[in-house]
Amino acid sequence: MTLTLKCFCGVVVQTDSENDLVAQVSAHASSVHDLDLSRADVLAMADIAEH
Numbered sequence: 001m002t003l004t005l006k007c008f009c010g011v012v013v014q015t016d017s018e019n020d021l022v023a024q025v026s027a028h029a030s031s032v033h034d035l036d037l038s039r040a041d042v043l044a045m046a047d048i049a050e051h
């Protein structure tokens, strides 16, 4: 399973674990955009491919 999330700023985060994706995207959102994203927010934005 591959999880990909493309931020509106163009940064792409790709990982094979939900926990990893949530951790990386929340860190990016809070440090770069000053946004506080919940796990549900991150997963709703993610593109999940079963490979």
Ligand SMILES: [Zn+2]
Residues within 6 Å of the ligand: 007, 008, 009, 010, 011, 028, 029, 032, 033
């Ligand atoms: Zn961004």
